[in-house]
Amino acid sequence: MAESRYDVAVIGGGPGGYAAAFRAADRGLRTVLIDEDPQLGGTCLLRGCIPSKALLHAARLLTEVQEAAAWGIQFDKPRVDLEAFRSRVDAIIGKLTKGVKTLAGSRKVDVIQARAMLKDATVLQLSGPDAPRELSFGHAIIATGSKPVIPSSLKLDDPRVMDSTGALRLPDIPKRLLVVGGGYIGLELGTVYQALGSEVTVVEALPRLLNGVDADLVRPLHQRMQRRFKAIKLNTTVAQLEAQNDGLVATFSDSEGTNTDRFDRVLIAVGRKPNTEQLGLDHTKIAVTSKGFVEVDRQMRTAEPAIFAIGDVVGDPMLAHKASHEGLVAAEVIAGRQATFDAAAIPAVVFTDPEIAWCGLTEETAKASGQAVKVARFPWAASGRATTLGRTEGVTKLILDQESGRVLGMGLCGVGAGELIAEGVLAIEMGAVAEDLATSIHAHPTLSETVMEAAESFTGSPTHLFIPKRS
DSSP: OOSEEEEEEEEOOSHHHHHHHHHHHHTTOOEEEEESSSSSSHHHHHHSHHHHHHHHHHHHHHHHHHHGGGGTOOOOOOOOOHHHHHHHHHHHHHHHHHHHHHHHHHTTOEEEESEEEESSSSEEEEESTTOOSEEEEEEEEEOOOEEEOOOGGGOOSOTTEEOHHHHHTOOOOOSEEEEEOOSHHHHHHHHHHHHHTOEEEEEOSSSSSSTTSOHHHHHHHHHHHHHHSSEEEOSOEEEEEEEETTEEEEEEEETTEEEEEEESEEEEOSOEEEOOTTSOGGGSSOOBOTTSOBOOOTTOBOSSTTEEEOGGGGOSSOOHHHHHHHHHHHHHHHTTOOOOOOOSOOOEEEOSSSEEEEEEOOHHHHHHHTOOEEEEEEEGGGOHHHHHHTOOOOEEEEEEETTTOBEEEEEEEETTHHHHHHHHHHHHHTTOBHHHHHTSOOOTTOTTHHHHHHHHHHHSOOTTSOOOOOO
């Protein structure tokens, strides 16, 4: 017999898990939040989003010191104290995890540090220093997240080979760093290490960086990275890694054959996989895909009616804010309220320099499906604010229904793109048309004006860009 019974048991204390637990408690349900880590926050807060963005902020400070010379402002070469650097990041994480724990206590959510496994569809077996052996639940929410993948061909028992978690610990600043994978994780961490002084080489097996993102959004970032990184190798794979005393030797393979180079550290950033192993899913009716993702419906319910799943374990996009929203949906459904996951736009942000952000329909997806759209662009070279910042490489674009002008998608590349994308999400969710954005007054001089002027190019001609009329 189980030692405790809860209305809701949430497995996983990340942004999805604690959002679900808090909402369930707010609805009057007795809730327990279970996580193996002594700190709440999951991968995002402890080993992902938060520490990486803290490091990217520091990287931007270092880059701005260099760029200040163009304004006639001279600084001595910065000196980086890695110990202080790490302490600052740890302090940020500590403050935020303390805040989550405080919120859990305020809501009377029980928090248990333990590994949880489903004994059946109503009972969890727990293993941990202070955990009860078993607890029963009316409903459970699986929110166990994901972990980095390292291909077996690149696995070496050598601390110089890092995944994203290891790279965020900043063990040192390697003179030569190889980043395997041209996705957002590899490029964000490559940005950090380059700013700290590493010579960074990026290798990507596909024809371009950030596959799946519209090419015109990637282009300004690629061009800037080409100037700052040692090399970007596309259509290239790492056939072999060999550990030697004076470095790691990588064998590259491309259309011209093979060649080798030596590095002090290697970061493997080729993807993530769901944490669905050893959860006891086979003790239930829960269905899992061939890649290990839990199958759910739009209410986040699994094939086992009393068990829900959210976040990375249910598949792409693996984003913290998507997990949080799914957690709220699951909690509301358990509480007997009407809720479904029906988001028309999920924003995505690559926090490189410049940032890339997009939501809704992409231009490439529209072309592939044959959907009749008009793409309205505004180059940041025509933006007064971008000019004052000395960062005119950016672009803002809208994907609009060709007839009605309804906003179907938005994409940006430029400084602060991650903050600007929220307007696109709101426009899509509210069913706005280009005229709504064009006639809404945007503050001047701001980068947000580029959204307004992109919309103006659909309705007529933007003030700061002349577009000749077609006969």
